[in-house]
Amino acid sequence: MAIRRIFIANRGEIAVRIIRTCRALGIETVLAASTADRDSLPAQLADRTVCIGPPRPSESYLRVETVVAAALGTHCDAIHPGYGFLSERAALAKMCEENNVLFIGPTAAQIETVGDKLCAREAARTAQVPVVPGGAVSSPREAVELAQSIGVPLLVKAVGGGGGRGMKRVDRLRDLEAAVELASAEAGAAFGDPRVYLERFVASGRHVEVQVLGDGQGSVIHLGERDCSTQRRYQKLVEETPAPGLSEPLRRALHEAAVRFAERISYRGAGTVEFLVDRERDAFYFLEMNARIQVEHPVTELVTDIDLIAEQIAIAGGAQPGLTQADIHGHGCAIECRVNAEDPANGFRPSPGRVREVTWPEGEGIRVDTHIAPGSQVPPFYDSLLAKIVAHGPDRPTALGRLKKAISSTRVVGVATNLSFHTAVLADDEFLQGGMDTGFITRLLERMPVMTGRLSNG
Amino acid sequence: MSLTAADVAEIMRLVESSSFDELSLELNGLKLHLRRAGAQIDAVPTPSQAPPVPQPAPTAALAKPDPADPALHEVTAPLLGTFYRAPKPGAPPFVERGATVEPDTVIAIIEVMKLMNSVRAGVHGTVVDILPGDGALVEYGETILRVAKSG
Numbered sequence: 001m002a003i004r005r006i007f008i009a010n011r012g013e014i015a016v017r018i019i020r021t022c023r024a025l026g027i028e029t030v031l032a033a034s035t036a037d038r039d040s041l042p043a044q045l046a047d048r049t050v051c052i053g054p055p056r057p058s059e060s061y062l063r064v065e066t067v068v069a070a071a072l073g074t075h076c077d078a079i080h081p082g083y084g085f086l087s088e089r090a091a092l093a094k095m096c097e098e099n100n101v102l103f104i105g106p107t108a109a110q111i112e113t114v115g116d117k118l119c120a121r122e123a124a125r126t127a128q129v130p131v132v133p134g135g136a137v138s139s140p141r142e143a144v145e146l147a148q149s150i151g152v153p154l155l156v157k158a159v160g161g162g163g164g165r166g167m168k169r170v171d172r173l174r175d176l177e178a179a180v181e182l183a184s185a186e187a188g189a190a191f192g193d194p195r196v197y198l199e200r201f202v203a204s205g206r207h208v209e210v211q212v213l214g215d216g217q218g219s220v221i222h223l224g225e226r227d228c229s230t231q232r233r234y235q236k237l238v239e240e241t242p243a244p245g246l247s248e249p250l251r252r253a254l255h256e257a258a259v260r261f262a263e264r265i266s267y268r269g270a271g272t273v274e275f276l277v278d279r280e281r282d283a284f285y286f287l288e289m290n291a292r293i294q295v296e297h298p299v300t301e302l303v304t305d306i307d308l309i310a311e312q313i314a315i316a317g318g319a320q321p322g323l324t325q326a327d328i329h330g331h332g333c334a335i336e337c338r339v340n341a342e343d344p345a346n347g348f349r350p351s352p353g354r355v356r357e358v359t360w361p362e363g364e365g366i367r368v369d370t371h372i373a374p375g376s377q378v379p380p381f382y383d384s385l386l387a388k389i390v391a392h393g394p395d396r397p398t399a400l401g402r403l404k405k406a407i408s409s410t411r412v413v414g415v416a417t418n419l420s421f422h423t424a425v426l427a428d429d430e431f432l433q434g435g436m437d438t439g440f441i442t443r444l445l446e447r448m449p450v451m452t453g454r455l456s457n458g
Numbered sequence: 459m460s461l462t463a464a465d466v467a468e469i470m471r472l473v474e475s476s477s478f479d480e481l482s483l484e485l486n487g488l489k490l491h492l493r494r495a496g497a498q499i500d501a502v503p504t505p506s507q508a509p510p511v512p513q514p515a516p517t518a519a520l521a522k523p524d525p526a527d528p529a530l531h532e533v534t535a536p537l538l539g540t541f542y543r544a545p546k547p548g549a550p551p552f553v554e555r556g557a558t559v560e561p562d563t564v565i566a567i568i569e570v571m572k573l574m575n576s577v578r579a580g581v582h583g584t585v586v587d588i589l590p591g592d593g594a595l596v597e598y599g600e601t602i603l604r605v606a607k608s609g
Contacts, residue, residue, distance in 0.1 A: 052538050065570050065573065068571055074595065
């Protein structure tokens with residue numbers, strides 16, 4: 001069916017991003033906004049904004065029934081969930097299916113499959129996609145047996161966890177039993193699911209993910225990879241494509257593995273298959289699949305010239321597949337910095353408030369995705385992302401040069417930002433060389449005595 | 459939009475052939491209420507059976523608060539949903555203009571995905587105005603009732 005009006009169940013820069021594509025496609029937009037976001041930039045840009053509740057996400061953006069009622073009440077054909085909030089809640093996809101509203105994303109069953117780490121691992125194994133050596137354990141005795149075959153160091157992870165939560169590292173086998181018991185108890189309390197599994201700990205790993213698009217009929221294409229190894233406490237800060245320094249056979253193997261995995265579950269829509277690339281073994285393992293549009297999607301868009309939001313909408317609307325693998329040609333390199341309202345000098349503490357003045361960069365190859373204009377509020381209830389500054393160039397040095405210039409010409413007054421930290425990242429020799437592992441930011445902070453000195457206080 | 463006698467006859471024919479005993483329709487100030495002769499009134503409130511009122515997407519902004527008058531209290535929607543003035547289609551409304559309300563007087567129902575939520579006045583006073591139309595989508599915090607406070 002032709003989608004004429006889309007309900008946007010999100011806020012911030014991704015709401016602006018979705019509105020931009022809808023406008024280009026001639027689709028009307030209705031935005032869900034909490035009382036804290038009534039005057040936001042997306043609220044001004046949307047054709048209509050409905051207030052769905054108070055600022056707390058649990059009383060507004062996370063309410064499945066309210067979101068669906070608002071979409072139905074405003075006669076929308078489809079709901080775009082953005083990322084975060086309800087984007088990977090099977091309950092929303094299911095309620096959409098039951099009420100004849102299109103969910104712009106995968107099916108409820110696919111969200112459930114990839115959201116359960118054990119199901120996802122099993123799907124990976126059947127698709128012949130390598131997984132990190134490990135497996136589920138239901139008793140401390142079982143854990144010890146498995147751990148002996150995996151070897152230490154290893155990780156104890158919660159089945160229902162994510163983003164580093166519910167994870168414990170074990171360096172000595174004799175500490176294993178206690179770690180399993182503790183992780184299981186914590187997981188039960190935090191996620192309502194006490195199941196845990198063990199996984200080999202890769203000492204030097206890169207986070208490389210592959211963007212895929214599936215038509216829901218079993219046909220999947222990939223749009224190349226993104227390197228997201230520049231992370232602080234599992235939060236990505238800088239992302240780039242292509243991943244620097246990967247051998248071509250490894251790069252191809254990653255792409256093919258992502259496609260095999262998504263094909264295995266007949267994935268529908270835009271998704272990302274995440275891998276851990278083991279630098280020492282030149283091997284890779286499946287980590288998880290994210291069943292949504294990702295924050296870092298712009299780097300892929302810049303090198304492929306494909307509008308991923310438009311593709312999501314087309315697939316949800318049941319359009320005939322417009323793209324084949326032969327249509328995908330990456331050109332050049334793109335790097336993205338996430339500008340957050342957080343203070344690197346104070347332990348990266350969030351810094352909500354009113355943005356009094358702001359100047360975003362412009363220039364050749366520069367793209368800025370943001371919802372922040374002079375006078376914008378940064379409410380304390382949500383994530384602190386202010387903007388994504390992305391630079392594209394024919395090669396990595398050119399893109400990096402453009403990005404450095406863009407970051408240095410950005411000015412935000414009224415809230416603290418991590419711009420100075422980005423300047424330090426982009427100027428670092430290790431980053432310049434590229435291909436570093438996920439320990440990069442920790443090492444960088446150690447090289448920056450002022451920041452680490454304050455960090456230990458904060 | 460208005461309804462001709464032929465339209466009404468056609469609607470009656472549709473109701474006759476449907477499984478519904480009752481229909482209430484509200485369009486731009488026009489109200490039409492039909493009940494099949496001898497129909498039993500359902501004991502369970504089912505306002506969700508009221509047909510949806512067509513609404514263009516870019517509707518007017520929220521109701522503007524009345525300036526001044528401190529004695530005038532605005533009751534706002536405690537949640538987003540479909541606003542119903544009566545416990546079920548065709549039943550008398552919970553309150554009319556001029557009615558006296560107590561803090562726990564139920565003044566409306568707001569439906570969210572088949573879940574009916576009673577809305578209470580929260581104040582003592584006299585109803586001055588009821589703003590949303592029956593079956594309209596109300597947003598969180600939207601003014602639904604104006605009450606002249608007493609006491």
